[in-house]
Amino acid sequence: NAGVTQTPKFRILKIGQSMTLQCTQDMNHNYMYWYRQDPGMGLKLIYYSVGAGITDKGEVPNGYNVSRSTTEDFPLRLELAAPSQTSVYFCASSYSLVYEQYFGPGTRLTVT
């Protein structure tokens, strides 16, 4: 099993551009999450999903959108990129609340 995969690994965007961060898991997990990690700030939840077609906002959803059309995929969309969105983005999945979350390797995004 590949676990949680994320693409791309690195990306540089200009202010105002848009992009989609891809996340795929092959563990048949219902729960999926997007976090951003900023130095010294830990991880902040952007959006999460408890199954195909069901998503909800986390702590810092502004400037992002998600969709969940399949169990496996949970893409994160950035519209009108801003420098404040420069961060490392992690996708994670879990079987349920009490089980561990499995993390992807991350996408390092720079907006200039």
Added chain:
Amino acid sequence: AQSVTQLGSHVSVSEGALVLLRCNYSSSVPPYLFWYVQYPNQGLQLLLKYTTGATLVKGINGFEAEFKKSETSFHLTKPSAHMSDAAEYFCAVSVADRGSTLGRLYFGRGTQLTVWP
């Protein structure tokens, strides 16, 4: 909202010394507690977790943590540090949101562990 406090953003120990990373949380209901480790340029990996039962939890790589409800703490320890333990460690709390069965994981800000030879 829940909060997780990790005391000390940086901890340095000598190889072979005791590792103690502190974590305190606030939660009005019994929480699920986790410690994750992050090596450079990698995602997070679970070290150990507490859900119910025995309050002393053993994890991978010789780490363990004890849930102390009265102190709202979940400190991570390892008797003897190894160079390979150098990484960033995150404490996390998972609770169901009020009025919902959906849960979220709240992370502390992380503690960078340095191990000196």
